[in-house]
Ligand code: SAM
């Protein structure tokens with residue numbers, strides 16, 4: 001029988017909607033952001049404790065500029081104290097832009113006749129993956145419109161193709177997914193193809209606004225989307241990513257929605273989401289939205305800092321929707337993953353000239369950071385960050401890695417930093433121009449010099465030597 005979300009009967013308690021707009025507004029409106037309270041909450045987070053909805057609301061309602069500065073400094077200190085200087089890099093790969101939905105904000109909406117509809121063929125997909133591998137990428141997120149063509153079998157097949165492509169020393173070691181919600185059987189099929197994270201953004205947690213911007217298609221069903229990652233969990237996908245599209249509704253409400261969603265996962269599955277994304281609406285072909293909730297740069301920076309403090313052990317993803325300047329600014333407040341060398345034009349990665357303007361009629365929306373992967377690597381290294389392509393936890397079956405980074409003493413020292421340095425060394429050997437290689441090895445040597453002389457340092461030095469000798473994919 002063909003599955004229809006409108007016929008969905010939610011029998012399972014776990015899959016009941018868990019967002020109560022009055023409750024969220026109650027927290028926001030009752031928050032009293034006194035100096036003492038704000039400082040107490042920042043201190044709680046720095047003590048590695050999750051914030052409650054009430055505490056998050058206090059930060060959200062803080063308007064005193066001095067206290068806002070303290071919130072940002074708190075987020076920065078938490079990031080440095082807990083995560084160190086690693087930034088994980090990935091790239092999005094658009095597989096197909098057919099779509100039956102009518103999302104007011106998206107260039108792929110079914111009513112947009114200007115857009116060229118494309119689904120990559122197997123050969124085209126292989127070409128894209130080769131181009132990505134040739135630039136040094138190791139982690140991809142595959143992105144799909146919502147369409148019967150992109151069913152679970154199709155998605156699983158594209159994942160398998162991606163893993164099978166090897167160009168020179170290149171390989172993709174982790175494939176994440178951003179695609180429409182499925183039923184439990186569908187999620188099981190996709191899980192079997194060995195995906196990393198399944199990411200679905202609620203867009204807005206505010207049901208009334210949700211109805212206003214989703215004008216047709218399956219995505220109109222708010223509950224079907226809200227409970228999607230519960231079905232993923234039921235199917236055994238415990239590595240899930242949530243997100244909200246900022247600019248649709250009041251950012252304070254949607255930030256609280258993300259925290260509520262996180263609480264739901266923790267309460268029911270004992271593990272929070274792996275990542276949280278917070279895209280801001282960008283220009284898109286036939287964009288049709290009310291501009292009253294557009295989030296300013298200042299609010300955006302603040303919301304990322306608050307999220308960092310509220311959910312200290314969840315990965316935060318910042319994409320090339322934002323400009324290089326904003327990304328550089330916000331990185332310090334606790335972002336753990338960024339995309340690099342991004343090209344969201346369908347089939348765009350295999351184009352000879354990557355500096356050529358991208359075609360808005362082939363894109364979902366416009367991106368604002370067109371730096372190549374190597375340019376981003378260079379800048380991260382210059383700023384003292386360690387760019388990482390690490391996929392170790394996922395491949396060693398260490399799930400809940402962010403929680404472990406956060407809570408297991410010595411975890412970062414034993415696993416994360418050495419693995420980041422090993423994947424950086426691989427990149428420097430295989431893909432970096434000479435100047436980047438020199439800078440990159442300088443960073444690696446600086447980090448080695450800061451390490452205590454112990455067996456784990458010796459083991460890392462040995463593995464780094466093996467990378468120089470041509471061995472690949474070494475990790476702890
Ligand atoms: N079609 C699937 C869906 O809607 O979930 C998956 C992919 S959709 C292409 C990925 C995400 O892009 C959406 O969840 C939305 O948050 C974001 N997006 C859509 N239009 C955007 C815009 N104009 N600016 C920024 N992000 C946008």
Ligand code: SF4
Nearest residue numbers: 099101103106109145
């Ligand atoms: Fe389709 Fe996703 Fe775009 Fe909505 S956001 S129109 S579902 S591709």
